[in-house]
Amino acid sequence: MIKAVKGTRDLLPPSTQTWNRVEEAARAVFRSYHYHEIRTPILEETQLFARGVGEETDIVTKEMYTFEDRGGTSLTLRPENTASVIRAYIEHRLDQRPGVQKLYYIGPMFRRERPQKGRYRQFYQIGAEAIGSESPVVDAEVIAMVIDLLERAGLEGFQLLINSVGDANCRPQYVARLREELKPVAPSLCGDCQRRADTNPLRVLDCKVEADQAAIDRLPTILDHLCDPCREHFEAVKRYLCGLKIPFAVRPRLVRGLDYYMRTTFEVVHGSLGAQNSVLGGGRYDGLAESLGSKVHAPGIGFSIGEDRLVMSVEDTHKPEPLDLLIAPVGESALRTSLEIARHLRAASAASVELAPQGKLKRVLELADKLGARFALIIGDDEMANARYGLKNMSTGEQRELSLEEITAALE
């Protein structure tokens, strides 16, 4: 038997209703902030991610679906969408358009990781980018938007974490300092941390091993080493968020796994998601365009929501979408009329109408019950002769002989 490939899955009804509800909520919020949709290809040249996301990141070194095209170019299934959006921004000279470019996207991403709860090889992201401004006001507004989105989607009990990771000016100095401070304590830390202390000191801050926490708490934090412009930027973002009454927690140890982030970074976490408790991540990436070869400066900030995780945590008990009307033709001769009436009613009302193509009346009414239909419409020889059809209310059992006009009215 052929099955869905590892880490991918079929989204079936009624769960797809939740997905659609979440996406509709997202589009409504994006619309209210005047963001517009962008759709970029799922396939890009490998170079785009290597340079955009970072040559040394885990995503690029071991998680990408990369293959050689028949023409010989190396292509990659997108592991994230920000690099593509910036590529499109540069390629189509969106910097020439008026104002800050506000773009959103919804779609699948691909990373070849070991699947687990809330983590899939094909997963969906809902994200947005505001490109063309360095102002901290934009940071605050992007964060406000994502909070509105989560609430509109029905998520409760989440927590917003923010931090600043500095810029090309102050971060390297901080990392050097961190490396120094780690040297004496590293041997007493866990195995992972000993390795990270050398390869990627920032990640030590992310360590969850209980025994290491005391030592890690004594390490210098990035926030104490921000350069003046970065510190002012961060202070402004926090001020704006307070003004908006958006609760947040500063997490000086919050570091992101993609190289392009600078200054503001943020994350939203939610319990009951298992180990993958991060619903969304985002941040500012003022140097990304240049590292992709752009001559124009294109500072920006964005986020991406893990849609699979969001859906998982707002998913209520799936009830199938109820059916408004099931038509039950009695006898062969009623089939044609039923087909015509079904189409007429769909056009004349907003109701969902289904036609039972076969079965005894008893079975069809049983089906109506199982489908949760509000009404059943019985069409047989007598009904056709009188042009009045039996509309049965499935919850009360009451049945009346009505004309098509009366039926249409009853369905509203």
Added chain:
RNA sequence: GUGGGUGUAGCUCAGCUUGGUAGAGCGCUGGAUUGUGGUUCCAGUGGCCGAGGGUUCGAAUCCCUCCACCCACCCCA
């Protein structure tokens, strides 16, 4: 890439310790006489017991190997 757990009917699972070639509930199909559902009753459908090998007269059950899925590490959304 590393660890742990689980694989028996469409779904949720029992049976495995103490080997005797398969069970429940739900679902699905049909019946309780003609064109009227929900409840009830009856019947039916349905499984190469994840795959392969070994031990044995005999394996879902014991042993070995492999595979798949889930969870966790790592990393991230």
